[in-house]
Amino acid sequence: MAAVEVRIPTVLQKVVGGPKSVQAQGDTVAQVLKDLEKNYPGLKGRVTDQQGKLNQFIIIFLNDQDIRFRKELDTPLQEGDVLSILPAVAGGLFIH
Amino acid sequence: MFRLDKRYAEEIIAHGQAEAPLECCGILAGIDDKVMKLYRTTNSEKSPLRYNVEPHELLRIYRELDEKGWQLLAIYHSHPNSEAYPSATDIKLAQFLDVLHLIVSLREVVPLVRAFWLSGGQVKEEPLSLVET
Numbered sequence: 001m002a003a004v005e006v007r008i009p010t011v012l013q014k015v016v017g018g019p020k021s022v023q024a025q026g027d028t029v030a031q032v033l034k035d036l037e038k039n040y041p042g043l044k045g046r047v048t049d050q051q052g053k054l055n056q057f058i059i060i061f062l063n064d065q066d067i068r069f070r071k072e073l074d075t076p077l078q079e080g081d082v083l084s085i086l087p088a089v090a091g092g093l094f095i096h
Numbered sequence: 097m098f099r100l101d102k103r104y105a106e107e108i109i110a111h112g113q114a115e116a117p118l119e120c121c122g123i124l125a126g127i128d129d130k131v132m133k134l135y136r137t138t139n140s141e142k143s144p145l146r147y148n149v150e151p152h153e154l155l156r157i158y159r160e161l162d163e164k165g166w167q168l169l170a171i172y173h174s175h176p177n178s179e180a181y182p183s184a185t186d187i188k189l190a191q192f193l194d195v196l197h198l199i200v201s202l203r204e205v206v207p208l209v210r211a212f213w214l215s216g217g218q219v220k221e222e223p224l225s226l227v228e229t
Contacts, residue, residue, distance in 0.1 A: 009158040087192035092146030
């Protein structure tokens, strides 16, 4: 399994608790989210929806790439990658 | 009561007017309720009904906030043709972003800025005091 760094900005840390940066293991983003349960209990359930897809108000960057334009939660990871989990700033009548 | 420097309120209104009829959006950052910087951001939706801060821009802003030790004090967006009141989607967003929401309505001749807390799915208006510094 690849060892990666996960960064949570302060604004989201206020909501989910836990440290700002943590090491986690996983060959995909989904595996890392599972591994993160140790440091952020309940985080996986909050950043994914009932279908197990990424919540529409959460953005995950792999290094500087939005995983929505890769393979979403199945995006493969390599040793030393950095994942940033961010709350979107979005709203309006509906989000597609 | 949220005390907002009048020049920031004017900048939010100017941003809304510049983007109309599309919605504008942006971020106010600072320390202990004192705004240090207003970020005019790109609405990647380019819509009169929705806004979404362009994700790469947002990543850069969150990084700058953490580097400078600033807090995200408020986000703002415009309602070009409706009242300054949060939509259901605005309320859903608050589950991950527990900050003040400023909404500027451009529906009337005189633009109106209002502030809301949206925690726990509830809308609570925060009185806004415009101050000159």
